[in-house]
Amino acid sequence: MQHEQKEAAPQPASDAGETDTLAGSWGILSTLPGHPMMWILIVSEILVFGGAFIAFAGTRLADPELFRASQDHLDRLAGAINTMVLLTSGLCAALAVNAMAEAKVHIARRWLAAASALGVVFLAVKMVEYSTKLGAGLTPTANSFFTLYYLTTGFHALHVIAGILILAIVSWKASLETIEIGTTFWHMVDLVWVLLFPVVYLMR
């Protein structure tokens, strides 16, 4: 266990010169926390989801009544609960980085496990939501609202699954750099849901 603790570099991952010799070649991006490539991914994802939200609101213009009626079939309370679940998992992920910065590998792994478990809870709530909708005949082909609803929330759910896998990998290959990179992805998933929830579930 002592060996594992020695692996943990207790300084910002971006300061750990030996961990990423490419960091210097990223220019201004190298000042960002974690790995610059992850930030390129985050900006790309925000642009992709932002485009989807704008498409959602734009499509609504064509038939606001259909969107309003369809939106009332969504379980807004489940969406709100899932927001709290993801925000809490985000706290766990941030606490994992905090623990790793103090070279507490085991504690960091526990926080990562808690973040992942909450990710599973999020997916379970989402599955209940989907099964209720599908059971009521509200399939992705029901109308344009549900096509966009399943596309945006389904794409986000895939990111949650990817995030859980990433957290598992960085927990296995634990270092401050890997955990910071993995949790950066997790917070991005968190951030996208915080934007998705009001746009898809609440604005009407």
Next chain:
Amino acid sequence: MSKTPTKSYYPSRRALILTWAVLMALTIGTMLAGRVTTVTTLGPGLLAVLFLVTWAKAGLILRQYLNLRTVPAAADVMMFLIALMLVVVTSLYMLAR
């Protein structure tokens, strides 16, 4: 390996828990403004509140969870990007009335 731990680079445990508590409170604000348990249409005032609360939550995630407080210029760019997206979406919702 013997570099001094730069604890201040990362938000403290206390700051993170405080951030989480504020995020929870803002989510309750979102639920109230979005009338989660009511079948109704939201007026411009409530849409504006939703916009602001969502933007504030995004800011906290970016600055504290994602630690962009260490690079304020990057946080500002991201906040501008998110605000722009929210302005376009909210404007389209208002147009659909």
